[in-house]
Amino acid sequence: MGSLQEVFVGSIDQGTTSSRFLIFNKAGEPVASHQIEFTQIYPQPGWHEHDPQEIVTSVEECINEACKQFENQGHSLSSIKAVGITNQRETTVLWNKETGEPLYNAIVWTDTRTQGLVRKLKHRLGADKLMEICGVPLSTYPSVGKLLWLLDNEPKVRAAYEKGVLAFGTVDSWLVFKLNGGLKRNIFVTDPSNASRTMFMNIHTLKYDESLIDFFRLDTSKIHLPEIVHSSDRHAYGTLISTALKGVPITGCLGDQSAALVGQKGFAPGMAKNTYGTGSFILYNVGDKPVISTHGLLTTVAYDFGGKNKPKYALEGSIAVAGSSVKFLVDNFGFIESSSKVSQLAETVDDNGGVTFVTAFSGLFAPYWIDDARGTIFGITAYTKRGHVARATLEATCFQTKAILVAMEKDSGHKLAELAVDGGMCNSDLTMQIQSDLVSIPVRRPAMRETTALGAAIAAGIAVDVWSGIDELRKVNTEGSTTFKPSISKEDSAARFARWEKAVEMSKGWAQ
Ligand SMILES: Nc1ncnc2c1ncn2[C@@H]1O[C@H](COP(=O)(O)OP(=O)(O)O)[C@@H](O)[C@H]1O
Ligand SMILES: O=P(O)(O)OC[C@H](O)CO
Numbered sequence: 001m002g003s004l005q006e007v008f009v010g011s012i013d014q015g016t017t018s019s020r021f022l023i024f025n026k027a028g029e030p031v032a033s034h035q036i037e038f039t040q041i042y043p044q045p046g047w048h049e050h051d052p053q054e055i056v057t058s059v060e061e062c063i064n065e066a067c068k069q070f071e072n073q074g075h076s077l078s079s080i081k082a083v084g085i086t087n088q089r090e091t092t093v094l095w096n097k098e099t100g101e102p103l104y105n106a107i108v109w110t111d112t113r114t115q116g117l118v119r120k121l122k123h124r125l126g127a128d129k130l131m132e133i134c135g136v137p138l139s140t141y142p143s144v145g146k147l148l149w150l151l152d153n154e155p156k157v158r159a160a161y162e163k164g165v166l167a168f169g170t171v172d173s174w175l176v177f178k179l180n181g182g183l184k185r186n187i188f189v190t191d192p193s194n195a196s197r198t199m200f201m202n203i204h205t206l207k208y209d210e211s212l213i214d215f216f217r218l219d220t221s222k223i224h225l226p227e228i229v230h231s232s233d234r235h236a237y238g239t240l241i242s243t244a245l246k247g248v249p250i251t252g253c254l255g256d257q258s259a260a261l262v263g264q265k266g267f268a269p270g271m272a273k274n275t276y277g278t279g280s281f282i283l284y285n286v287g288d289k290p291v292i293s294t295h296g297l298l299t300t301v302a303y304d305f306g307g308k309n310k311p312k313y314a315l316e317g318s319i320a321v322a323g324s325s326v327k328f329l330v331d332n333f334g335f336i337e338s339s340s341k342v343s344q345l346a347e348t349v350d351d352n353g354g355v356t357f358v359t360a361f362s363g364l365f366a367p368y369w370i371d372d373a374r375g376t377i378f379g380i381t382a383y384t385k386r387g388h389v390a391r392a393t394l395e396a397t398c399f400q401t402k403a404i405l406v407a408m409e410k411d412s413g414h415k416l417a418e419l420a421v422d423g424g425m426c427n428s429d430l431t432m433q434i435q436s437d438l439v440s441i442p443v444r445r446p447a448m449r450e451t452t453a454l455g456a457a458i459a460a461g462i463a464v465d466v467w468s469g470i471d472e473l474r475k476v477n478t479e480g481s482t483t484f485k486p487s488i489s490k491e492d493s494a495a496r497f498a499r500w501e502k503a504v505e506m507s508k509g510w511a512q
Contacts, residue, residue, distance in 0.1 A: 007466055008075070010066075010083040010245060011457040012059050013450075014171055015256060016091075016108065016278040017327075019055065021062035022450055023070050023080060024457045026466060028476035030450055031073065034065035041105060046112040046362070049105035052093045055171065056178045060243050067244035077244060084252030084460030085237070086259035086452055087171040088278075089197040092146040094157055095174070097165040097224050100182040103156045106171065107146040110279070110320055110362050114145035115371050115511070117152075121145075126215050132292055134212055135196060135203040135299030139369055140362070141318065143170060144199040144216055161222045170194045172253050173226040179250065181241035189236050190226040192301040192311060193258035200225060203290045203299055206311060230306030231258070232463040252459030257281040258303050259455030261314060263477070264420045264446070266302075267470050272408070272416050274435075275452065276425030279365075280322035280397050283314040284408050284416070291315055295407035296367030305462055315411055317366040317404025321375075322397040323425040325359040329393055335386050342390055343430040349387035354379040356500060357392035358507040364400075367407040368504060376507040394428065398435045399500040405439050418442045418483075422451040429484075436484040440493050447480030 006025065013020040017040065022033040036058045041049040067077055090109035095102045107113075121127060122138055136142050147168055150157040160166040169177065173190045180187045195201040195208075199216070202209035206228060213220055229236035237250035254262060260275040261283045269287035274280060283302060290299045290313045297315045304311035326342045329335045336345050358364070360373035377389065401419075409415050418441055425431055426445055436443040448454070454477060461467045467476075486493070 006079055008080045009457040009461040009466055010063070010080050010248070011453040011460070012063070012083060012085045012175065013256065013453040013456065014055060014059055014085070014087040014175060016088045016110070019058040019062050020453060021059065021066045022453045022457070023066055024454060028454050029448065030453070031075070032066045032069035033450070034062040034069070036062055044113075048108040048111040050091065050108055052102040052106050052174060055106065056175065059175060059179070063243040063245055080245060080248055081466055082249050082251040082460040082464045083240060083245060084254070084456030084458070085172055085175055085250060086254050086256045086456035087175065087194070089170060089194055089255040089257065090141060090143050091171050092143045093169050093171065093174040094147070094150060094160070095167045095169070096160050097167045100177070103160055104150055104154050107150070109141060111146065112140045112362050112371070114140045114149050117149055118145050118371070124215065130199065130212065130215065133202055133209055134199050135290060135292060136199050137298065137369060139365070140371065141365060142197055142199045148216060164222050166222065167224045169226055170198065172255070176237050176250060176253070179240050180238040184241065185238055187238040188224065188226045189229045191231040191253040192228055192304045193231055193255040194253070195228045196301040197255060201228065203301070206301065206304065231303045232305040232459045234463045249464070250460070251463035252456050252461070254303060254456050254459050256452045257283055257316065258301065258314070259459070260422055260452040261285065261455065262303055262458050263451030263453070263455035264422065265473055265476065266420065270414060271420070273420040273422065274401055276322050276397060276421065276423035276431070278322065278324045280319040280401065280423070280425070282317040282401060282404050282408070284412065286313050286315055286412065289313065291411060293407070293411045295410045296369060297404065297407050297411055298366065303459065305459065315408055317401075317407065319397060319400045319404070320362040320365045321359045323423065324361070325393045325396060326425060328361070329390060335390060339424065340427065342394065343428040345387055346391040346394055346430055347387070349385060349391060352391045352395060353384055353388035354381065355384055355388045355392040356503040357389065357396050358503050359393065359396040360507055363511070364504065367403050370504070370508055372509050372511040373504070373507040374510040376503070376510065378503050378506065394431045395434055397425065398431065398438045399497060401435060402438045402497055416441060418444055421445050422449045432484045433487065436486050437488045438493055438497065440486045440490050442486075443484040445482045445484070446477055447482075448477050451477070
């Protein structure tokens with residue numbers, strides 16, 4: 001039973017495949033949690049959508065279920081001082097500002113329907129300047145292409161735009177709007193870590209940038225963009241209007257990869273983490289000033305806690321397909337009954353048997369940015385077993401991580417000493433060992449791996465003084481980590497990587 005002084009912070013983690021709600025104590029331990037997988041909609045090859053309403057109801061159900069557990073442990077809901085939100089980034093929701101109704105399904109960050117549109121935009125005057133302003137390369141990944149595609153292809157969206165009632169949001173803005181009762185309060189905000197994924201925000205000023213909006217030929221009198229506020233803010237995000245936590249303030253908001261960096265306590269420049277979820281995302285803290293990559297990485301806002309703290313930036317390497325490749329072996333190939341069995345299958349063989357799997361289901365993101373590559377398996381012979389393909393699948397994410405770390409080293413001029421990891425796929429010991437072998441540095445995995453949710457709880461908790469600041473957080477979630485150390489020579493590692501790079505080269509140009 002919780003003591004009188006004990007305080008807690010709730011955290012909504014709205015990911016690509018599931019929604020979760022966790023309740024953390026001051027030591028950063030989750031004391032109650034609930035998770036719900038929701039529907040993945042694939043209307044055509046390359047298209048990926050979510051139902052915006054299901055996103056909200058799954059979150060609400062998670063809150064209610066976790067709160068039940070919490071109360072059953074003898075805690076009082078009044079000891080939950082604040083709630084933070086963290087979310088899949090770039091995924092785009094459009095709604096009618098007058099009715100509050102969504103105008104289309106959410107288009108998910110992985111969706112590649114904008115490939116043709118993006119190619120055209122790349123030829124537009126000024127395309128070469130975008131990266132310096134917003135830190136993100138023109139690709140199918142950021143939100144803007146999804147919005148432009150909907151304006152061109154969905155009459156309801158075009159009509160709302162022409163009428164001046166089109167609201168654009170990423171999942172954080174949509175959730176904040178809905179959890180505050182929609183039009184009742186009409187709270188319409190986002191934080192810089194999410195806004196930096198849209199291509200509308202100037203990465204240097206953290207404000208919407210007219211030159212970006214002009215480039216995309218959008219009329220700001222016809223479209224409503226959420227106000228950009230600090231990631232940690234006592235008032236801007238409102239309060240929960242329903243669920244068991246009615247009246248509790250939402251005081252933190254971070255894109256999920258930023259949240260994971262915070263949850264790993266990557267507060268110092270030079271620290272990096274990789275989160276192996278649906279995709280895999282390496283964020284490298286570069287401090288107070290954005291570093292614009294010249295090696296295929298993105299520049300993103302790590303977090304902006306406001307007050308005396310300056311916003312912090314990160315270099316990011318985004319991999320489109322990571323855990324989803326494991327899920328692919330389960331759902332599409334039927335090799336295993338669940339993702340957690342993939343290591344077992346991969347361990348039925350000693351090595352990849354000459355198989356390389358370029359898991360370019362959505363093209364390849366960082367550092368390659370190849371939009372016309374598609375998933376390609378090389379090296380199949382009569383000897384190949386399912387175990388070899390499973391091993392090659394795990395290796396694909398680790399090779400892409402290696403390519404990103406090489407790019408980070410070139411952009412930052414520093415060699416990383418250690419990689420902190422989290423996310424579903426890091427549960428595979430084999431994958432983490434392969435990772436350490438391929439990057440030739442230690443890979444550290446915390447015992448408590450809900451770092452994304454913890455990061456959002458930290459952003460929320462700082463705003464209401466549950467934690468006084470970063471110094472106090474150093475003790476949080478430090479117990480019991482596992483370190484995987486390189487077990488092969490650097491020469492062997494380099495030879496394997498060279499083979500991967502050859503496969504990437506050969507996977508280009510498949511998609512029309
Ligand atoms: N033991 C495991 N080994 C390898 N992959 C796993 C394992 N457990 C989960 N995964 C993969 O991790 C992903 C889910 O991770 P999670 O961090 O919850 O993702 P997200 O936040 O993107 O929804 C799934 O794609 C799944 O295939
Ligand atoms: O939901 P995840 O963990 O796959 O993260 C999605 C990323 O935020 C996309 O950029």
